[in-house]
Amino acid sequence: MQIALYGLAYWPELQPTRLPENTYRELQLLARQYYQMTSLLIKAKVDFNAICDQVLPGMQELMNDHAGRHKLSDFVLRYRHTTHILEMGETRFRKDYCKWAEKKGYRNRERMAALIFATAQNGIPVLPNAPSTQIVITEAIRVLHTVEASRDAILTQMQALAKTLPEYSLVREMPCIGDTLAPRLIAEIGDVRRFHSKRALIAYAGIDAPPYQSGKFSANNRHISKRGNRYLRKTGYEVMQSYVMHKPANDPIFTFIEKKRSEGKSGKLAMVAGLNKFLRVYYGKVTELYRSLPQ
Template sequence: MIADIIRFGRFVETPLVDEKMFALKQMSRFRNALVSNMSDLKRKALVVLDQTFPEYQSIFSDVFGKTSSQILLEYSSPSDYEQISIDDLTQIIEQTSRNRLGKKTANKLMELASNSFGVTFCKNAFSFQLKMLMEQIRFIEDQIKECEEEMSQLLIDLDTPIMTIPGVGPILGATILSEIGDIHRFDKPSKLVAYAGIDASVSQSGQFESSGTSISKRGSSHLRRALFQAAITAHKHDPVLKAFYEKKRKQGKHYYVCIGAVARKLCYIIYAILKSNKPYEVPPHSPVET
């Protein structure tokens, strides 16, 4: 193309990617990578914890919640509890849980630590690993929060109606919007559905052709994942999507097949509001389509 410009003076107009939209896409994918990394670290931390203090998880509903995380950072093996008084442990628990938990939890923790069946062989090495893993998890959690703040600001700047759809918050909204990009690239909603890879796949065998309930999984996997996540929430809160989902279930369709159908319908809604740049409104007396 550059050679043509030099030789013949041909200038071809190329659409410039909106900088903020591109930035949003980069931030969204970076956040997804951080979340994936954190999930991996949490799995590793649980493996170590199961070896050193297997009873610990019976105390906290969320091992990686604020209170539990702080305790594991300071006391990563059962033997560490020998160095702390019940009052000091209670204070840590009360402060980090905002008084939702207290001495009862501290007593239970001390009791389990003193009678733990966790391995004592190489306990210092395991304790070191767990502490390092918890520090990494906390660091990535902070990075994710910063990333989400940047994404929220970019969404505000883009002034999009995407979040007027029930089930689409700032994170899913950012992913959906940025993965779609310029909606005018698609001249009809079915092309957006195909781009997301949630159109029905067609299988062929000899003279037989079958369009089943599976999806093609072409296009953007990031967009497809976000649409499915949005569909899971939206079908509970939007009356049109709820009725559509329930009709599919009554037809005997599997849960995930129904969610896939909701995601496709959601794609049509997203196409309409982005094309018109108007907020989503539930149509009065909307028919439930098949």
């Protein structure tokens, strides 16, 4: 009833709203699940690392899991405990590790085997080499791999959907935006045509500074409003981190970030300013693209 009364009172001033197409709605649904799975994956990694430190101390410093590779977790599954490595003896362990590493496609096998055995000799495990410990380790790795596979499957579907949209290739060609960031960015912004201006998109992201006035007082130093889409702010911040990491030459957005830093702004404030400029560029390019398409 309140919405209806508001509509009746302000009907002449209300602007027509473009409902999102199914592709954008599906993308946003998948993006929400992607963030959820990412959160679960971080927790699973923390749990696994904590257990790893208690059964194979020092091994995390020697090897790390990378995208699509599970060297550390595969190693823990095979060798389980510091005691197990030491009971094998150095000669037998080196041969066994080199054979296993060659099968898995890992490099520096001889040198790594020596480092692992030396680390095992100096390590003091907290948990015993017992069946209960092995169950905990196995289940922690299973959860880690399962959640990672679920997140990757969601991302793959997001990429497939995003590629059907006209703006995907344009967004993908923007500096520092890869196959992971592009679908997530499109999912959070949605159909850019529903925003009447660049300022509306920036307000939707919640990085606009709201007016602050009281009588004759007017504040000059204000924080961002944070009233908009927090997922878009998070994704946008990752985009800015990508800019700072890759440092694209002669790029106006990276140049703008560096300019703000040279003016004494903190890294976070400089990246928020860069995100503001990035969204303006995004809005202009994608809007121009849709205007050029036949209706």
